[in-house]
Amino acid sequence: MLVQxxxxxxLPGPIARKLTEAYERYATEPLPEHYDTxxxxxxxxxxxxxxxxxxxxxxxxxxxxxxSMTRRQVEEDVNAxxxxxxxxxxxxxxxxxxxxxxxxxxxxxxxxxxxxxxxxGERGWTVSWKGRGWHRSFADYLQLxxxxxxxxxESGCLIVPSCKYHLPASEGEGWNQAEYEYTTRHLWGxxxxxxxxxxxxxxxxxSPTLAGDRLSDVRQQILRWLQEVPRLIKSSLPEPARQIxxxxxxxxxxxxxxxxxxxxxxxxxSPHRPDYFIYGNRLFxxxxxxxxxxxxAYGGPDLSDRNLFVLxxxxxxxSSAMLPLSATGNIDSxxxxxxxxxxxxxxxxxxxxxxxxxxxxxxxVGNKTHKALHELYFHPELGLLAWLTHLHQQLGFESSEIxxxxxxxxxxxxPVLLDRNRA
Numbered sequence: 168m169l170v171q172x173x174x175x176x177x178l179p180g181p182i183a184r185k186l187t188e189a190y191e192r193y194a195t196e197p198l199p200e201h202y203d204t205x206x207x208x209x210x211x212x213x214x215x216x217x218x219x220x221x222x223x224x225x226x227x228x229x230x231x232x233x234x235s236m237t238r239r240q241v242e243e244d245v246n247a248x249x250x251x252x253x254x255x256x257x258x259x260x261x262x263x264x265x266x267x268x269x270x271x272x273x274x275x276x277x278x279x280x281x282x283x284x285x286x287x288g289e290r291g292w293t294v295s296w297k298g299r300g301w302h303r304s305f306a307d308y309l310q311l312x313x314x315x316x317x318x319x320x321e322s323g324c325l326i327v328p329s330c331k332y333h334l335p336a337s338e339g340e341g342w343n344q345a346e347y348e349y350t351t352r353h354l355w356g357x358x359x360x361x362x363x364x365x366x367x368x369x370x371x372x373x374s375p376t377l378a379g380d381r382l383s384d385v386r387q388q389i390l391r392w393l394q395e396v397p398r399l400i401k402s403s404l405p406e407p408a409r410q411i412x413x414x415x416x417x418x419x420x421x422x423x424x425x426x427x428x429x430x431x432x433x434x435x436x437s438p439h440r441p442d443y444f445i446y447g448n449r450l451f452x453x454x455x456x457x458x459x460x461x462x463x464a465y466g467g468p469d470l471s472d473r474n475l476f477v478l479x480x481x482x483x484x485x486s487s488a489m490l491p492l493s494a495t496g497n498i499d500s501x502x503x504x505x506x507x508x509x510x511x512x513x514x515x516x517x518x519x520x521x522x523x524x525x526x527x528x529x530x531x532v533g534n535k536t537h538k539a540l541h542e543l544y545f546h547p548e549l550g551l552l553a554w555l556t557h558l559h560q561q562l563g564f565e566s567s568e569i570x571x572x573x574x575x576x577x578x579x580x581x582p583v584l585l586d587r588n589r590a
Contacts, residue, residue: 169586170509172502175548176557185209186553190545194529198541202248203323206544210552212569216250218493218514219368219412219443223250224323226504226551226571227543229536230448230495230516231256231329231372231416233278236301238314241326245318247536251325253516254315256372257301257308259332259350264305267333267343279457280522285468291497292527293466294519295457300331300372305350309357316358328354329370329416332400334392342399351403355410370445371396372416386426390433393417398439414493416445419473421453427477428484435487443491445516447474466519471497471506478510479585489579501543501551505558509585513575 178186189209199205203214203224216226228251229235229244236255244252260266278296285291301308315326330350333343351369358367373392397413404410417430427447434444449464450473457463474496482489494512497519498504504515521539528538529546544551559569562577577583 168581168583170558170561170583171586172506172509172554172557176502176553177560178553178556182210182556183547183553186545186550187547190529190541190547190550193541193545195531197532198248198537202540202544206552210556210569211567212552212555212571214250214571216514216571216575217491218251218325218327219414219491221325221368221412222323223325223514224248225250226514227540228252228325228327228493228514228516229521230518231370232518233296234518234521236311238311238318241315242318243534244536245322245324247534248540249324249536250514251327252315252319253327253329253370254308254311255301256329256331256370257305257350257354259330259346260305261343261345262349265346267346268300268331278522280519280524283465283467285472287468287472289468291467291499292519292523294522295463295465305353309353312354312357313360316360325368326358327368327370328358329372330354331372332396334373334396335388338388338391342395344399347399348403351400351411355404359410366410366412368412368414369400370414370416371400371441373418386422386429389420390429393430393433394437394439397437397441401439412442414443414445415441417447419447419450419470421451424473424477424480427473428481431477431481432485432487435485435490441490443493445493445495446478448495448516448518466497468497471503475506475510475585475587478507479587482511482582483584500549501546502549502554504543504551505554506585506587508575509558509578509583511579 207213214225216223228249231253234240235252241252258266258268278294280294283291283293312328319326333346335342355367359365400413401411415434420426434441449466450470451464453462455463489511492512493514493516494507495516498515498517499520507515521535528542530538530541547553555569558574
């Protein structure tokens with residue numbers, strides 16, 4: 168079944184009026200403390216979702232980066248109502264502190280938020296920065312995990328560590344298994360605390376490599392990474408199947424769309440499959456300059472256009488059921504989130520949208536996370552509530568109650584596909 172999304176959602180009059188009233192009201196006063204409950208009661212929409220098989224109270228989360236590297240940042244996001252927070256990416260090390268990927272532990276963190284126009288003519292936003300992974304000590308990162316878990320306890324907000332491990336540069340180079348074992352065991356120990364039976368969600372971050380690093384030059388080497396990394400991480404713990412739910416954060420390479428499809432095919436058909444995947448947070452322009460250097464990652468409309476094209480093409484041609492997908496890449500509205508949901512996503516990671524200039528948000532109270540969620544949920548024409556209502560009607564559900572989980576399952580099982588051309 169092909170689903171087309173019109174320019175504006177088709178909503179019953181009473182729902183449209185109620186959304187407009189909520190959007191205007193909560194632009195100047197705080198949202199209810201438990202806004203997911205408010206939305207369920209007022210709009211009959213259940214936002215409960217999943218991340219890697221873990222229940223989360225809502226589908227929007229913060230992607231790994233400079234906005235998730237302190238206890239205070241996590242606390243603000245938990246209080247604002249995010250469903251999950253992915254911590255800044257730490258660089259793996261062995262027991263002596265040596266890091267084979269130490270070049271990625273860079274302290275340069277300047278970020279510039281600027282408008283960008285895609286090839287389609289659509290305007291959006293992108294963030295440029297010089298920083299890479301976590302540059303403080305590994306002990307500090309482990310403490311961040313413990314602090315974040317404490318802050319989020321009982322909130323329904325999931326804390327997700329992120330790590331960049333050793334990747335061999337050539338076929339003849341072996342794997343630094345000591346880094347995999349030491350880092351994974353300590354990450355899990357910090358996350359689980361006294362509860363040794365609890366599984367840990369973990370993102371293995373390929374994205375900093377993108378296509379601008381020399382390690383990304385050889386296609387077969389990239390495919391080798393995707394096949395071997397899940398095994399190395401999971402075998403680092405005594406009972407790997409129970410203790411880690413592993414997600415691979417896939418990058419957009421400089422290669423064509425066919426190779427992007429080969430990446431997806433590889434992780435879905437490997438004997439060492441991950442538990443879920445994240446796709447795909449940046450594009451790379453080797454000619455674009457930033458801070459006097461050529462080569463910069465960027466986002467905006469071209470990113471979501473490519474991601475949605477590749478994901479929908481994979482879903483329409485693959486005989487394999489898609490792994491659980493955490494979508495990212497220019498998610499700037501609830502409508503864009505629904506487009507990703509129709510491409511197979513069950514939740515949505517954002518980074519740029521939490522950093523826009525203040526004038527870009529209608530909401531005038533709370534921090535930027537709060538303001539962004541107000542826009543993402545309640546906007547009468549672009550918000551998630553409007554588009555979930557539209558999709559619920561379009562798919563022919565008879566019940567007036569709307570469940571995000573049920574919509575995700577329906578899309579996965581029919582299958583329902585987004586009819587969307589690429590610019």
